[in-house]
Amino acid sequence: xxxxxxxxxxxxxxxxxxxxxxxxxxxxxxxxxxxxxxxxxxxxxxxxxxxxxxxxxxxxxxxxxxxxxxxxxxxxxxxxxxxxxxxxxxxxxxxxxxxxxxxxxxxxxxxxxxxxxxxxxxxxxxxxxxxxxxxxxxxxxxxxxxxxxxxxxxxxxxxxxxxxxxxxxxxxxxxxxxxxxxxxxxxxxxxxxxxxxxxxxxxxxxxxxxxxxxxxxxxxxxxxxxxxxxxxxxxxxxxxxxxxxxxxxxxxxxxxxxxxxxxxxxxxxxxxxxxxxxxxxxxxxxxxxxxxxxxxxxxxxxxxxxxxxxxxxxxxxxxxxx
Ligand code: ATP
Ligand code: SF4
Numbered sequence: 001x002x003x004x005x006x007x008x009x010x011x012x013x014x015x016x017x018x019x020x021x022x023x024x025x026x027x028x029x030x031x032x033x034x035x036x037x038x039x040x041x042x043x044x045x046x047x048x049x050x051x052x053x054x055x056x057x058x059x060x061x062x063x064x065x066x067x068x069x070x071x072x073x074x075x076x077x078x079x080x081x082x083x084x085x086x087x088x089x090x091x092x093x094x095x096x097x098x099x100x101x102x103x104x105x106x107x108x109x110x111x112x113x114x115x116x117x118x119x120x121x122x123x124x125x126x127x128x129x130x131x132x133x134x135x136x137x138x139x140x141x142x143x144x145x146x147x148x149x150x151x152x153x154x155x156x157x158x159x160x161x162x163x164x165x166x167x168x169x170x171x172x173x174x175x176x177x178x179x180x181x182x183x184x185x186x187x188x189x190x191x192x193x194x195x196x197x198x199x200x201x202x203x204x205x206x207x208x209x210x211x212x213x214x215x216x217x218x219x220x221x222x223x224x225x226x227x228x229x230x231x232x233x234x235x236x237x238x239x240x241x242x243x244x245x246x247x248x249x250x251x252x253x254x255x256x257x258x259x260x261x262x263x264x265x266x267x268x269x270x271x272x273x274x275x276x277x278x279x280x281x282x283x284x285x286x287x288x289x290x291x292x293x294x295x296x297x298x299x300x301x302x303x304x305x306x307x308x309x310x311x312x313x314x315x316x317x318x319x320x321x322x
Contacts, residue, residue, distance in 0.1 A: 002034055039210045131148075141162040
């Protein structure tokens with residue numbers, strides 16, 4: 001067994017607002033093996049993007065990392081200086097942020113946007129060398145090299161998203177965090193972009209954290225799933241066995257809410273609303289919405305623990321390791 005490429009230990013990220021601390025990431029521990037894909041899922045507001053930004057150390061006030069460790073290939077990102085972290089971005093880990101295609105600079109040609117990041121890391125490269133790199137990167141994301149001279153407004157959504165992919169892989173990072181990379185695209189284009197990401201993952205032996213709500217997309221693309229709710233992990237395990245036998249009622253509801261043929265393509269959603277993270281329910285945070293709630297759930301916080309080999313959950317329905 002290889003060592004994990006990423007180990008997150010008891011990460012806590014709070015937004016300090018006038019009304020108190022919004023505990024958006026509340027004691028998350030996770031690990032990711034080299035060359036594997038982990039899906040981070042949960043409804044809107046569960047803390048997924050906050051965790052991604054914290055991993056990149058790109059979170060902004062009022063967000064603050066309160067505690068924990070984020071160890072990437074043996075290096076605790078928490079211990080790096082601002083300059084060291086800037087160097088680590090793109091080279092060791094990179095992010096395709098939510099709405100990435102709108103993050104491209106509207107007045108800069110694509111080539112200059114790609115070169116900007118590369119030059120920050122390697123100022124010795126000559127112009128012809130940089131142009132060669134841009135051509136190769138565009139080809140690797142299945143874009144015509146002529147796109148280099150174009151501006152974002154001349155490109156379709158899918159093409160812009162591919163440019164963001166090219167930037168993300170430009171320094172051969174070990175880890176890519178993709179925050180809903182295809183949510184703004186139509187289903188066909190979404191699939192094509194995901195297939196490109198999948199191919200690059202294999203070719204470059206990337207580790208990927210894919211963030212999203214779409215359990216259908218996750219089922220197709222990730223090896224393992226981490227289900228998040230109200231800043232905490234509810235369940236973690238390999239995708240296939242989680243779909244076949246979800247341990248946590250929230251995972252079960254997320255899967256059931258998928259528009260599948262058996263329920264005639266109807267998206268059912270999960271009844272109830274996510275709690276305010278300023279004032280989470282006592283006991284199990286999910287208890288007000290849980291169809292299997294028991295008395296104990298209203299008072300006692302369920303421990304997050306290993307329920308079966310490779311399967312972790314925080315739910316009173318499950319006892320200790322078998
Ligand atoms: P989505 O899927 O909609 O992107 P998410 O799971 O990524 O949601 P986050 O965006 O990380 O969730 O938000 C987690 C919590 O942090 C939410 O309750 C949100 O209201 C809160 N939050 C996010 N940004 C801020 C902010 N700048 N100030 C205060 N609270 C914030
Ligand atoms: Fe439901 Fe109780 Fe499990 Fe929470 S601990 S998910 S309320 S059964």
